[in-house]
Amino acid sequence: MDADTGTSAHLPEEFVIRELLDASDLDALEREHGAAWADSGAVLRFRHLRTAARYWLAAALGDERAALSAPIADGWEAFTSVEWGAVHMRDAVNSELKAFSMRLVEVDGHGALEPQFSVDLLQVAALQLALLAADGLNARRCANETCGRGFVRQRSTRRKTTNRGEYAGTAHAVGVRYCSAECGKAQQAREHRRRKRVEKGDSA
Incomplete structure (x- = not known):
């Protein structure tokens, strides 16, 4: 302030x-x-x-x-x-x-x-x-292979309402592998594309 x-x-x-x-x-x-x-x-x-x-x-x-x-x-x-x-x-x-x-x-x-x-x-x-x-709390590295950022709590774009009626982002420190929800989605999409390429090759 x-x-x-x-x-x-x-x-x-x-x-x-x-x-x-x-x-x-x-x-x-x-x-x-x-x-x-x-x-x-x-x-x-x-x-x-x-x-x-x-x-x-x-x-x-x-x-x-x-x-x-x-x-x-x-x-x-x-x-x-x-x-x-x-x-x-x-x-x-x-x-x-x-x-x-x-x-x-x-x-x-x-x-x-x-x-x-x-x-x-x-x-x-x-x-x-x-x-x-x-x-x-334990720090960890983001499991997104193109990121690797050190972090403690995962950032999320999801929003929740506080008791004052305000909106705040959620954050998680336990059981997370990615520094942000976006990194998690990007890695999952990358792995999905790899699986599809492997399946396509196996069926050829």
Whole structure:
């Protein structure tokens, strides 16, 4: 939420290990999902947070080599141990989490009486990463042979109604093989076409 403009944006679930890692640079990320604070340190913050996200995902997948090879910001030495990678992730995430605080606020029929506080894109992404780490759920790689993305919960385009009458996407973390419903459908279609080609060859 930007307190100056009153604008806010919803980040997709697992944004920090999907869209953040897919972005070529901070400018590309901001064009699609909103802005980080316009200061001289934003690019470095982005690089450190992306390194932290890459490290966490690789470690959650049990890929120690990938965890150690997570590209780090210019001028910083590469990780020499998993423990060092964990320390870097802790420090990068905690630096962003300083923007958040837990407190009670008075609420009336028009909402919270306390002014909204401002957080930016990278701070919310860091909060996502902290929650992923705290959840303790297993990460896995998408079984779609053209994808292979690391993920925790499968994204779905199906919609459900919340108790407030709003619509929200569904997400699944147990018993899933694909990072999204679309990836699952694409792989199933690919395998179906292969079976048809084999059956056609056998009947020839």
